[in-house]
Amino acid sequence: MKVLLDQDSCVASGQCVMAAPDVFDQRDEDGIAVLLDDTPGADAADGVRQAAAICPALAIAVQD
Amino acid sequence: MSAGSVLVVGASAAGLATAEALRRKGFTGRLTLLDAEPHRPYDRPPLSKQYLAGDWDADRIRLRTSTVDDALVVGEAAVGLDAATRTVRTATRRTLTADAVVVATGLRPRTLPGRPDLAGVRVLRSLDDATALRAELAAARRVVVVGDGVLAAEIAATARRSGAEVTMAGPQPAPLADQLGPLAAGLLADLHTARGVRLRLGTAVAEVVADRGRATGVRLADGETLPADLVVVAIGALPATDWLAGSGLRIDDGVVCDERCVAAPGIYAAGDVARWYHPGLGRLVRLENRTNATEQGIAVAGAILGADRPYAPVPYMWTDQYDARIQVHGRPAADAEVTVTDGAVADGRFVAVYRHAGRPSAVLGWNMPRQARLRRADVAAAYAGESRPEGAR
Ligand SMILES: Cc1cc2nc3c(=O)[nH]c(=O)nc-3n(C[C@H](O)[C@H](O)[C@H](O)COP(=O)(O)OP(=O)(O)OC[C@H]3O[C@@H](n4cnc5c(N)ncnc54)[C@H](O)[C@@H]3O)c2cc1C
Ligand code: SF4
Numbered sequence: 001m002k003v004l005l006d007q008d009s010c011v012a013s014g015q016c017v018m019a020a021p022d023v024f025d026q027r028d029e030d031g032i033a034v035l036l037d038d039t040p041g042a043d044a045a046d047g048v049r050q051a052a053a054i055c056p057a058l059a060i061a062v063q064d
Numbered sequence: 065m066s067a068g069s070v071l072v073v074g075a076s077a078a079g080l081a082t083a084e085a086l087r088r089k090g091f092t093g094r095l096t097l098l099d100a101e102p103h104r105p106y107d108r109p110p111l112s113k114q115y116l117a118g119d120w121d122a123d124r125i126r127l128r129t130s131t132v133d134d135a136l137v138v139g140e141a142a143v144g145l146d147a148a149t150r151t152v153r154t155a156t157r158r159t160l161t162a163d164a165v166v167v168a169t170g171l172r173p174r175t176l177p178g179r180p181d182l183a184g185v186r187v188l189r190s191l192d193d194a195t196a197l198r199a200e201l202a203a204a205r206r207v208v209v210v211g212d213g214v215l216a217a218e219i220a221a222t223a224r225r226s227g228a229e230v231t232m233a234g235p236q237p238a239p240l241a242d243q244l245g246p247l248a249a250g251l252l253a254d255l256h257t258a259r260g261v262r263l264r265l266g267t268a269v270a271e272v273v274a275d276r277g278r279a280t281g282v283r284l285a286d287g288e289t290l291p292a293d294l295v296v297v298a299i300g301a302l303p304a305t306d307w308l309a310g311s312g313l314r315i316d317d318g319v320v321c322d323e324r325c326v327a328a329p330g331i332y333a334a335g336d337v338a339r340w341y342h343p344g345l346g347r348l349v350r351l352e353n354r355t356n357a358t359e360q361g362i363a364v365a366g367a368i369l370g371a372d373r374p375y376a377p378v379p380y381m382w383t384d385q386y387d388a389r390i391q392v393h394g395r396p397a398a399d400a401e402v403t404v405t406d407g408a409v410a411d412g413r414f415v416a417v418y419r420h421a422g423r424p425s426a427v428l429g430w431n432m433p434r435q436a437r438l439r440r441a442d443v444a445a446a447y448a449g450e451s452r453p454e455g456a457r
Contacts (some may be wrong), residue, residue, distance in 0.1 A: 001399065011109075011382060011384070011389075011435070012382075012391070012433035012434075013355065013380065013382060014433060014434065014437035014440075015355060015393070016379075017437065018437070025435065026433060026434040026435065028434055028435075029390075030389075030431070030433070031389070031429075031432070031433020031434045031436075031437075039279070049088065051357070052354065053081065053084065053085065053088065053359050053362060054359060056126060056354045056355045056358060058107065058127065058128055
């Protein structure tokens, strides 16, 4: 699975971090999301799909 | 219950999230996603921010529909529902029946009494509203924004960027005072004033004044008239439930649902239109924010597929005004006790915790998103039913 993150759209809500804490974090200074792992393993897949679905800024895309 | 066919009415944040989640969770039955607007689904938060400012175009705010494109029917309004048979009538006289019907029709903006047809008076809820407002803002010299809530404040902030003279008029002492309490509302008032917005707050607006069919200003309850060539009315919105009259559903400030978002057998509601029983708070609540629309849509998809889980989120909203990004986890009460826990107000970056009867009920971050989220855990208990702070509405 490949994860794409559009930081320009991100509104720093942190929903992705709550859904997949091993894959996403937020920058300290402005809360914009960062990818910790852009090709996470199968165990993280559900969390990442959930993150892509709930991100209120549609900033996360997943390619299988 | 597991449904063979699902009809979702309203194809915006909540309806689309429901449909997408159904497909993601393996639903293979018949799916229809119906919307009254002629446009393909789009996102609303940018309408008062990047889209209104002209920074983003309409393509940039499209919602993702790739997994549900085949189900989407736009430009066709639902005009009636029979809850007992789960049958929806549409404006083109079709009838659509499904095993499960999801009501996700959102809100319609409130208007000032009388004269809705005046030129130079605008509301903001839809893409068409935003496109029209954007064009008029570019030409306006004097703008009055009627309202003192989050939408009014965002519109004032964006309008200011076009160089117009902007006045915000509404009954509260400061923008969002009821919602965020005196500390944050006071800071917002300072921010708007510093950026050149005139605050004429503390007095209700009585009416729009007009000359030959065109608005020339607004008259306040205390008699003063504020001249304007553009009046933007942002005084809240009402659940879009007119089409549900006679449906058999209970309508009371939204579609009333149980803790599983069920309004009647096989009928669900999600998003801004849904007033459901929040088991953690122990009462009916209706949220008007973007993350709830998605999360509740996903919860409804789960319920349709047979998951037996109450919907008990920690409410979350954000607003961007100028360079301030404000985020709220939980529901602050205006009379809560507020403590700054991270950063400093004077630095323009802080986190504040709201407490009621000593218990945390909300966290507000001001330009400190990550730190605010880390404090969210402190308020989560209040929404899980372990404690119920009086003021957590
Ligand atoms: C300008 C603006 C800025 C915002 N900014 C923020 C923000 O910064 N942060 C935040 O958290 N939230 C924000 N919000 C709120 C957020 O956009 C809403 O909570 C969210 O859009 C709710 O989604 P929904 O799907 O429930 O309803 P809506 O988005 O209102 O969608 C309802 C849909 O139902 C359709 N519909 C209505 N009646 C019928 C009918 N009879 N038949 C068929 N279709 C029908 C409508 O056409 C519409 O597409 C903002 C809202 C606006 C308007
Ligand atoms: S969920 Fe989306 S908007 Fe929120 S922090 Fe993650 S990427 Fe940004």
